[in-house]
Amino acid sequence: MVAVTLWGSLRALTDGQAEIEVEASNFKEVLTALEQRYPALAPQFERGVSMAIDGVIYKESWATPVRPDSEVVLMPLMVGG
Template structure:
């Protein structure tokens, strides 16, 4: 299980939980698992989010995660 930390406005979809655990080995599995467990998150995740793993923004859906990874879901970060 991977602990995923969420930004505060998403807690309305997770019964107030700021962090949830998802069975996942990649970023794609995190996002798919979140959508399956919390369908209300689907539209937000589909519109684009940034996944930060151990302080680094994941660059693709196949980026690996482990149960020891520190994972944060953040609003999409864009360069400019």
């Protein structure tokens, strides 16, 4: 299981949960598992999300591995600048 921390705005879509444990081994599986449990997250995922894994921000790389002890933080998609 991987503990995923959500950014504040998403908590309204996850019954107030700020941290959710999912069974996943990479970026994509984290999103899939979260969406299955909380379908209300789907529109945000469609708009795009980034994911910080052990302090490194990944923009879209679905295959990026996630370990059970990884710090995984969901973040808005980082674009523009």
